Amino acid sequence: MSEELLRIDDLHVAFSTRRGMVEAVRGVTLTVGKGEMLGLVGESGSGKSVTGFATTRLLDAAGRVTGGKILFRGQDVTKLRGDDLRQLQGAAMSMIFQNPRAALNPIRAIGLQIADAILTHKRISKDAARAEALDLLRAVQIRDPEARMNAYPHELSGGMCQRVMIAIAISCNPALLIADEPTTGLDVTTQKVVMDLLADIAAARGMATILITHDLGLAARYCRRIAVMERGRIVEEASPRTLFSAPQHAYTKRLVAASPTATSRIEDLVTEEERERYSAVVGKPRREPEHGTPPLLQVRQLAKRFDQGSAAVADFSMTMAGGESVGLVGESGSGKSTTSRMICRLIDPSEGDIVFDGQSIGHVAARDFHRSPLRKDIQMVFQDPNESLNPRYTAFDCIAHPLMRLDGMRAGDALRQRVEECAERVGLPLDLLPRFPHQLSGGQKARVGIARAIACRPRLLVLDEPTAALDVSVQAVVLQLLDRLRRENDIALLFVSHDLNVVRMLCDRTIVLRNGGIVEQGESRALFDNPKTDYTRKLVEAIPHIETGEVLAAAL
Amino acid sequence: MVKTGLGGTMVRAGRRLLSSLPALFGVLVFTFLLMRVLPGDPAVFFASGPNAGKEEIEQIRKQMGLDKSVPEQLVFYLSDIGHGNLGRSMMTGQPVLKDLRERLPASLELTFTALLIALIAAVPLGVIAALRPGSVVDHGVRLFCALGVCVPTFVSGLLLIYVFYYLLGLAPDPTGRIDVFTSLPPQRTGFLSIDFLLAGDLEGWWAACKQLILPAVSMALFVIAPLARITRASMLVSLGSDFVRTARSVGLSWRKVVVTYALRNAILPVITIAGIVFSTMLGANVLVEKVFSWPGVASYALDALLSSDYAPVQGFVLLMASLFVLVNLVVDICYGIADPRVSIE
Numbered sequence: 001m002s003e004e005l006l007r008i009d010d011l012h013v014a015f016s017t018r019r020g021m022v023e024a025v026r027g028v029t030l031t032v033g034k035g036e037m038l039g040l041v042g043e044s045g046s047g048k049s050v051t052g053f054a055t056t057r058l059l060d061a062a063g064r065v066t067g068g069k070i071l072f073r074g075q076d077v078t079k080l081r082g083d084d085l086r087q088l089q090g091a092a093m094s095m096i097f098q099n100p101r102a103a104l105n106p107i108r109a110i111g112l113q114i115a116d117a118i119l120t121h122k123r124i125s126k127d128a129a130r131a132e133a134l135d136l137l138r139a140v141q142i143r144d145p146e147a148r149m150n151a152y153p154h155e156l157s158g159g160m161c162q163r164v165m166i167a168i169a170i171s172c173n174p175a176l177l178i179a180d181e182p183t184t185g186l187d188v189t190t191q192k193v194v195m196d197l198l199a200d201i202a203a204a205r206g207m208a209t210i211l212i213t214h215d216l217g218l219a220a221r222y223c224r225r226i227a228v229m230e231r232g233r234i235v236e237e238a239s240p241r242t243l244f245s246a247p248q249h250a251y252t253k254r255l256v257a258a259s260p261t262a263t264s265r266i267e268d269l270v271t272e273e274e275r276e277r278y279s280a281v282v283g284k285p286r287r288e289p290e291h292g293t294p295p296l297l298q299v300r301q302l303a304k305r306f307d308q309g310s311a312a313v314a315d316f317s318m319t320m321a322g323g324e325s326v327g328l329v330g331e332s333g334s335g336k337s338t339t340s341r342m343i344c345r346l347i348d349p350s351e352g353d354i355v356f357d358g359q360s361i362g363h364v365a366a367r368d369f370h371r372s373p374l375r376k377d378i379q380m381v382f383q384d385p386n387e388s389l390n391p392r393y394t395a396f397d398c399i400a401h402p403l404m405r406l407d408g409m410r411a412g413d414a415l416r417q418r419v420e421e422c423a424e425r426v427g428l429p430l431d432l433l434p435r436f437p438h439q440l441s442g443g444q445k446a447r448v449g450i451a452r453a454i455a456c457r458p459r460l461l462v463l464d465e466p467t468a469a470l471d472v473s474v475q476a477v478v479l480q481l482l483d484r485l486r487r488e489n490d491i492a493l494l495f496v497s498h499d500l501n502v503v504r505m506l507c508d509r510t511i512v513l514r515n516g517g518i519v520e521q522g523e524s525r526a527l528f529d530n531p532k533t534d535y536t537r538k539l540v541e542a543i544p545h546i547e548t549g550e551v552l553a554a555a556l
Numbered sequence: 557m558v559k560t561g562l563g564g565t566m567v568r569a570g571r572r573l574l575s576s577l578p579a580l581f582g583v584l585v586f587t588f589l590l591m592r593v594l595p596g597d598p599a600v601f602f603a604s605g606p607n608a609g610k611e612e613i614e615q616i617r618k619q620m621g622l623d624k625s626v627p628e629q630l631v632f633y634l635s636d637i638g639h640g641n642l643g644r645s646m647m648t649g650q651p652v653l654k655d656l657r658e659r660l661p662a663s664l665e666l667t668f669t670a671l672l673i674a675l676i677a678a679v680p681l682g683v684i685a686a687l688r689p690g691s692v693v694d695h696g697v698r699l700f701c702a703l704g705v706c707v708p709t710f711v712s713g714l715l716l717i718y719v720f721y722y723l724l725g726l727a728p729d730p731t732g733r734i735d736v737f738t739s740l741p742p743q744r745t746g747f748l749s750i751d752f753l754l755a756g757d758l759e760g761w762w763a764a765c766k767q768l769i770l771p772a773v774s775m776a777l778f779v780i781a782p783l784a785r786i787t788r789a790s791m792l793v794s795l796g797s798d799f800v801r802t803a804r805s806v807g808l809s810w811r812k813v814v815v816t817y818a819l820r821n822a823i824l825p826v827i828t829i830a831g832i833v834f835s836t837m838l839g840a841n842v843l844v845e846k847v848f849s850w851p852g853v854a855s856y857a858l859d860a861l862l863s864s865d866y867a868p869v870q871g872f873v874l875l876m877a878s879l880f881v882l883v884n885l886v887v888d889i890c891y892g893i894a895d896p897r898v899s900i901e
Binding site for chain 1: 806807812
């Protein structure tokens with residue numbers, strides 16, 4: 001390894017909360033060499049971001065370094081005060097954040113924001129700073145940089161905002177850049193472009209980089225060395241190849257298994273020990289629909305125009321058989337969510353028709369559809385398990401609500417039995433039912449959301465990015481759950497996602513959307529292995545793949 | 557369609573102005589009808605004396621048009637308004653328009669000064685409280701704000717008079733805008749403090765300011781609380797936001813982080829609240845006007861209401877409604893300038 005730039009030695013960070021001190025980082029030790037890119041991987045709550053914030057001295061007021069040292073060029077960062085600290089921040093080390101749009105000042109032109117950073121560390125005139133800001137915008141490959149200098153963050157896309165953020169972070173040529181989930185929330189294609197840019201800039205300027213991410217695939221693609229964190233500790237540190245081919249720690253094994261790859265199947269997502277219960281179900285062959293059965297769902301030339309006149313979705317047609325799973329993929333703005341919402345009758349289509357089980361439902365106003373007898377046959381699972389549960393309802397109430405509204409059940413033993421049955425089907429422990437959403441973990445909330453959706457025994461389940469907000473290990477469990485429900489109850493799944501690996505595993509067929517129109521559709525595996533259009537190929541190539549052992553071995 | 561800059565804001569403001577016209581009309585009709593159902597007969601009130609005969613009252617009634625049906629009266633009233641005629645006050649014997657024009661600057665000057673004082677006090681208080689939440693300073697600000705809200709303006713007004721006029725003798729006699737012996741400057745804006753300055757009469761200006769300061773402070777005390785609280789709340793959000801963290805991450809100076817990044821964002825909701833506070837103050841400052849014998853529109857309207865003088869009350873309500881629309885418009889424009897995001901359609 002090259003010369004050492006940063007050494008974190010037995011770092012402890014604690015947060016004071018209402019329930020007393022909580023240790024977020026407990027004894028992290030790691031080093032970063034000059035110009036090296038280190039991956040820091042872990043799930044939410046593992047303390048990886050806190051480690052980053054402690055290093056750049058950006059912890060909240062509630063957080064404090066309670067032990068250990070952070071040596072940057074031999075100087076202990078945790079002891080710096082006042083001007084010394086400010087000379088470090090930005091000039092020697094800087095940071096890039098998740099959610100780039102929120103990270104930029106919404107009411108200040110981006111050119112000024114970059115100039116602010118430059119003027120803090122260099123004694124130059126405002127004009128000179130402006131000129132430098134312009135050069136930086138060019139360096140991060142923003143088109144038409146002169147015009148963009150006066151743009152505000154809301155006028156730029158998420159990817160653009162992250163480039164601006166990178167420009168601010170590199171404005172004073174820091175020696176260390178900490179990128180905290182820099183591409184989470186961006187489209188796969190944008191993600192690749194931004195990460196490539198970041199890697200190029202870091203290499204060109206000799207900057208060391210710590211890439212903090214929950215995505216093993218992303219870290220494996222860009223880093224030579226990966227440190228895996230769990231519950232405030234580093235459990236394993238190795239090259240991506242060793243990590244994937246021979247993970248040592250149990251947690252790493254689970255994480256590696258849960259990360260979907262180009263070839264993984266749903267049953268592969270958990271380690272050997274956890275697999276048994278699931279394989280019993282998967283073993284059974286699926287019932288083939290009898291010949292001549294009418295399709296469950298038929299969508300004909302669906303279109304949606306919003307006020308401005310441009311079509312969000314145009315000429316969308318598809319059919320689904322009972323028990324079939326179909327994936328709807330595309331980048332943000334491709335119209336996949338709009339389409340799924342029209343199909344569940346949450347918004348009204350401008351044109352076209354939706355036929356469910358032989359009945360046309362496209363013309364029932366979305367406002368009145370809750371009175372339709374078909375409402376309970378089409379249910380939805382939403383993206384954010386936190387936002388989609390009523391915070392004043394217990395888990396029990398959440399699941400009981402559709403039963404009372406749509407099935408006309410009254411409070412009583414029968415209702416309790418049905419709710420408990422639903423909870424069991426989604427694997428939610430019964431003692432969690434009286435809890436409120438904020439007392440549940442992300443995975444448990446996702447289960448409640450699914451239990452609520454299947455409570456009325458629907459025949460079509462529409463899922464809008466149901467795992468996007470979940471950690472990979474939780475995602476693996478949720479995906480298995482969905483697949484099991486489909487096989488056991490013959491529920492058709494319409495799965496909206498930007499995560500192609502997930503769609504490939506879960507869905508029989510896939511439809512690729514772009515700008516509101518269908519680009520390509522077909523059997524999932526064939527479509528991903530052999531994309532026919534450039535757009536699909538670009539999407540597939542942009543997925544950060546984890547090179548499995550065999551592939552790597554073959555490459556060497 | 558994205559419209560940025562001043563042009564978009566102006567278009568929006570114009571549209572807002574047009575859409576408020578129906579509301580103004582509604583206010584007009586509603587006040588008119590309300591005045592008619594209130595008890596009290598203006599004809600009796602304005603008759604020559606308690607012993608006035610039936611014929612005399614009947615004559616006055618005819619003279620005032622009160623013998624006609626209510627719809628007829630409404631039509632006459634609306635057509636008068638259309639011609640810019642707000643009627644004549646029975647109380648002062650002058651056209652209502654003239655009365656209001658004379659008295660409005662006094663009210664506006666008082667309210668503007670009070671709002672200015674309130675903002676100058678409230679914004680720093682809110683910022684200081686937000687920078688150290690839970691500290692002694694924060695609690696002190698909270699206590700001060702609570703006191704300001706709890707004490708009614710006429711009480712705080714009387715207290716101020718007691719301390720600064722009676723005990724300390726610092727303030728002048730708390731009656732009116734200027735003491736009777738000072739010669740008035742030529743009227744240009746109607747705002748005495750500005751007119752004196754324009755006339756170059758510094759002594760007069762100082763006298764006018766001294767008269768203004770006590771009533772303005774007692775009004776300001778009442779509204780510091782909402783303004784300081786909203787500043788504190790939105791400053792806390794701002795300070796905890798991602799972009800402030802970004803600003804800190806590149807080592808911007810404390811001043812730059814707090815003022816340019818946090819405060820400029822935090823001030824946006826304060827603008828909205830300030831507009832609402834201003835409108836409320838304008839109508840509700842009757843108590844202060846009474847305590848300080850301030851010749852403003854609110855006390856004028858109150859006197860008229862007590863003597864069943866229809867025209868001034870109706871004129872006053874119309875004036876207030878129009879001012880409310882105008883203030884909202886100004887707030888909209890300010891907001892459009894301060895926040896580039898709002899001009900998106």
